[in-house]
Amino acid sequence: PNVKLVTSDNEEFVVDFRIAKMSVTVSRLMEAMNMSETDDASLLSNSIPLPNVTKAVMARVIEWCEKHKNDEPKEEKENDKRGRTTHVVSDWDKEFLKNDEFGRLCQLMGAANYLEIKGLFNDISQTIANMIHGKKSDEIAEMFNIHCDLTEAEKKEIRKKTAWCED
């Protein structure tokens, strides 16, 4: 059975029910609209509006979901809930995200968050974290083109507290 998803720019995507279910948000919306896998009429007569996702981003999200539709659900480790998360980005996912320039990565992360697709969301978070990893402060600022709004005194204060890791 197929489900119709409509993006902010009025593009309709027809996806497999299983793909649609990978998004917690879509899953909830389908439930609210009484759409079920066994009821073809309910799927045909309804479409899911996704006003926070554009056509271009949606296409990427669906590409990711197609690849991961057969994944086993992951168990959360105790420490993951407490804080530092570690997430292994699979080779396919690395390749998938490799050519996204930062702006698109950001939009994709927003969409993954809105649609509640945890695997994709963590893939992107880990990818961005990997970009930050091992860089010096000024390199990070440069990479993200962040105009430093800290005063000289604040900068000095931060440097004092991070001296041990800046060398």
Add this chain to the structure above:
Amino acid sequence: MSRDSTDDLIEEMKGMEEKSLGRSLPSNRRNYEVGGEYCCYFPILDLPNELIAHIFSFLSIEDRMKARVHKKLNAIELESKYFVQSLKIWEASHFLSCLLWLSKKNLKIFVYYSNMEQGIIFNASKIYSSDCIRRISQNVSIGQISIKLYSQLNPYLSYYREMYHLLKNVDIDHLILDFENFQTFVHIEFVLTRSFFVELRRVCRLLVIPFVVYSITAKDLHELYKVMIDCSSKLKIREMGVGMNNWHDFLSLIGITINFGHPFSTRHIEV
């Protein structure tokens, strides 16, 4: 619906639209759109705080600290709590002998060589203050932390005490206080005070003091014992080096005497 309220509604919807991420047009777009061409800058500051915090949760302590290149990032870093599996605060004189061992394990490590009051020197050439630990202690929780501070020289006690007392603010599963070679045993009493233990019990679940510390007196032990049997405490001790005489004195304080090498008491003892 009157015209005004319709306008209000439109304004409101625009606001919501700006907030929604999938189609967000960041306010500082000009920063990464140069000459009409998209260049490769990431509008990280345009992400909602919780998403930035989520990215931070994937970073190590060093990376978190270094990523604070903007007021907003600094504030978010401080607000988001995080967990570190293993942390060592050791002085450098211990470092060389452990270098080989540590290089095999992916452990978080701070190496300090203390050679100056109120500051730390790394490899005897750079000075660090304890501010870094203070900053980290504000929002970290730690699985296991090991503290080895000692100096061949003597004037750093106030510094050491400060470091130990910073621990009272950190949520710790497993605290190892290693006093091996602690030069001035006499001064441990400045560190292991009753108030230290009382405060520690709020944050720490397992305490290990692997080396014999003769300056821990029977009275100190008794205070610690009182802290532990208080039901509000989650503190447990796995290992603690105490001089034998002090241990016997402590046992007699809680009503246990040693008769011919066996503990004996007239009271009911819960172990």
